[in-house]
Amino acid sequence: MSSTEEDRQSFFQLILEYTYIREGGRLQLEPFGVYLSHCFGHDGILDMSPYPNDVYTLLIDLIEEKYEDSRFIERRTISDWKPEMAYIYPDKVVTCIHPAALIGVSHDWIYLIGHELMEIPHPDKTSKYFEWVKEEWTAVHAFINGFHNALHTFHKDFDRKGIKDKGFSAFEALHLSMQGDISYDDAVKVLSGRHSTYTSAIQRIESAISSSYFLEAITLEECLISNCIYNYLHSKGTRLRRPTFNSLLREVLNGTRPTNEAVTSLFEQIDTWRVSRNKSIHGFIEARSNGLEESARSFDLLANETAVKGLDYCNAVVSWYELECVNFITHEFPRNSRSD
Secondary structure, three states, rough: OHHHHHHHHHHHHHHHOOOOOOOOOOOEEHHHHHHHHHHHOOOOOOOOOOOHHHHHHHHHHHHHHHOHHHHHHEEOOOOOOHHHHHOOOOOOOEEOOOHHHHHHHHHHHHHHHHHHOOOOOOOOOOOOOOOOOOOOOOHHHHHHHHHHHHHHHHHHHHHHHHHHHHHHOOOOOOOHHHHHHHHHHHHHHHHHHHHHHHHHHHHHHHHHHHOHHHHHHHHHHHHHHHHHHHHHHHHHOOOOOOHHEEEEHHHHHHHHHHOOHHHHHHHHHHHHHHHHHHHHHHHHHHHHHHOOOOHHHHHHHHHHHHHHHHHHHHHHHHHHHHHHHHHOOOOOOOOOOOOO
16 A cells, blocks of 8 residues: 555544534634545545635624624644644634534534535535535544534533433424424423423332332332433324223334444343333232241332333433434434435
């Protein structure tokens, strides 16, 4: 392999590993423009590349026009600046863009890089906002698509971390409003109410266990787990005619087995727990029917163990749901995709 080809492959790998969102969720603007230009060079179309300074100025203008708030743009002096850094940071300053600003202008920014700076004709119909990036432009496409995915992943992680405090996921609320044809605010109310119900159920389960009301705890646990699975499946478009605990588990297991071993393992354990749940119910009847002290002790032991395990599974399933719900709205575009 020639050194030139090695350099090309090394650069492309660098693009695949590029860190778009850095400390505090900030985008460093100067290197973005420079690396984008390098991508055009890698693809042999450097003459089409917008100037890095124009890419820089376009985003600054969009932010200032939309927000009129300089706090979203932070310019930091580079204390350890060296002359060899001048091609990226000629002014010995790095410009950091706040994630809140990127939420509102990033799509327009990327769109206008192609259709304003590069003067590519605007599409005749609505399309993916970076449809101007041809897939045969290998490095340019990887860089822009990588930015799109990194930014949405960051926002989803931020959204997920705030669920416990807010009581809902903004992404799930957006999905519910579109799926249920209701307003976003109404969707927030639905999800906030559901979150409160989950929290109250966990507290009631804990109280039931501490008071030795094991059957009550087990029943609540089954309801909570079933509800999480049902809402997850419903968001995926799965409709069960007569959903039962068993059928819900079968359906979610079928969906997770090919893609996520850890989640599959969780629901396989819950399926085993479901059998213990049935034994606990039948054990209660048997213990009370026989009236035997030994039978009653066996029931109490099994019911206690089942209730405690069920609480762990409830917490695990709620955590799993919170992990998944932000992804009900997908952000990755399939190759050669167009939106009508």
